[in-house]
Amino acid sequence: MKSDKVLLDHGSGGKISHRMTQDLLLPAFNNPILAELNDGAIFELQGLRLGFSTDSYTVDPIFFPGGNIGELAVYGTVNDLAMCGAEPAYLSAALIIEEGFALDQLQAIVSAMSRAAAHAGVTVVTGDTKVVPRGAVDKIFINTSGIGAIPPGVQIGSRLARPGDRVLLSGTIADHGVSVLASREGLSFQTSVQSDTAPLNHMVRSMLAAGPGVHVLRDPTRGGLGTALNEIAEKSAIGIRIREDRIAVKAEVAGLCELLGLDPLYLANEGKLIAFVAPEDTDAVLAAMRRDPYGHDAVLIGEVTAEHPGKVFMDTRIGGTRIVDMLTGEQLPRIC
């Protein structure tokens, strides 16, 4: 049943979001840089190649195990830039605050942003604050944009995966998605799962230094690993084959997913990346990832095939095969 209203599904990062981007946004702003639909825009300005990205943060709850909306807003944009091969340098921050919001919470969020910026090595150089009447936003929304230069010779993009490339994943999946879900109001799970929110730009710099064969970088945030792999398969017109037994999910995360009927492949990560790397550079790049504090558990999870362009296949733990599709809409916990 088609609705003439915007539904939450339109913001899920899955197929329904994609359709809105394709049908509404791309035609309106029609230009080749946007049409690439990378995590950030890549373009040249006066001889310098730049990465430029923006993102809005509306996470509920604003404080969750492992972080808050503040560091998420900084790391999210830092990571989007890093996934373009850019070295994040400057950020803007815009805060939209609901009337009545507690000042000490605002203080905590801004402090977290400041610490996160220092940790990632970026500077917040411009910003804006707006306060809106009660109910016009839910507590606080944050938008950050960021800019950074792309070093000469670095060519990263979601169209650049090629057959033979190895697929690397920097650690466990679904930590952020489950941490936020479990701490959401109305859910009374006692859990020690922490969000994985972290800056990935230092790891990316080491990876790019380790070898020239890094073709695609992506942080599987909204929509999760499953959706990110599908986007790359589609844009690069290649097939991807991954191994279920290589994809690590923390026991507690797996348990909660089991309970709620959610698939960790489609839950958000905020401190993980996937990399498509030429076979000859795989070992060096993987070693560079593992040296980084946020890439200890990096593993090879699969490879790119020429067959089945646009599709992602998974060899299951029990020796079967199945397709991994893109998420369609918001994942809804099941009844029984």
Add this chain to the structure above:
Amino acid sequence: MTIKHIEEYRDAELARQLAEQIKRTSRRPVRLMEVCGTHTVSIFRSGIRSLLPETVSLLSGPGCPVCVTDQAEIDAFIEVSKQPEVIVATFGDLMRVPGSTSSLQAERAEGRDIRVVYSTMDALAIARNHPEKQVVFLGVGFETTAPTIAAAILSAAAARLDNFSVLAAHKTVPQALDALMSVEDVRIDGFILPGHVSVIIGLNAYRPFFDRHRIPCVVAGFEPADILQAIVSLIEQIESGKARLVNGYPRAVTEAGNRKAQEILARVFEPADACWRGIGLIPSSGLRIRAAYAAHDAGRRFHLNAVEAGPPKGCACGEILTGKKTPPECALYKKVCTPMDPVGPCMVSSEGTCAAYYRYHY
């Protein structure tokens, strides 16, 4: 159960051996129905279909609670959300299910207060926090979910939480199995019976059904090895011509089931006839809130009378739920009906057969 324990049942080597055994022993073509939607998803997710020989066909049965909910019941859910001063609390699966003219998701976008909860206790908390509103919980699900909803009604009654009520559309599994066997043109050689439901009702609850039909039945857990083991047992029964009712999930299911849950269920609910999508009216296959708890029965409170409503035009959910058709045999599948624009409920629920076929490209 610890995750480590579950891992044993996912053991690749064990699964491989079971798959080999199926290939070795299966001679005649068989149609096995997994009744439960959680089994359907597990089968797809673990790639079990890719390991089975051509002789073994798996059919998905009427075990996705959202899918079997009748169109008139869905319409009643949507209707109650439009009542003044009402907060509707629901499990997430129901949000996208299309009613005759709308869905809960579309109503929420229109401004109705509809909240997704993860347990009935969360719905009780909403009622406690909003004494000025009527909180209506949408009661959908089988014997697994119904006791928790009965417990919520008991809590509400004890706490005199008069603003909490349940719009109940619960269904019970054994009666549906009986009805399934009497549907015309249905060919099923064996049943993989639901694990969670059986934890509550116990193996004995299936005996009358089994004695009537003498068809191979195995209660199964949800890990790949559980399901493969159940298929091994069903094929062995079919090949030898000796039907049995087997408890293949003894680590969770007993003969008698969970008596405490059964008691709570029986205290609040009584058996009633129910309409199942695709099957129609099945005697004594539903649960009605007893008169003693009428105050917490949203159907009585809001005078909601189910208005008859047919299934969406062209939708084959009914035939799919009874194993008569597979999703690709439905004219709407993937053409008009997708998870983005679902026509029938089997395309909506994460455990719906059509959604599973779509997601895993069958």
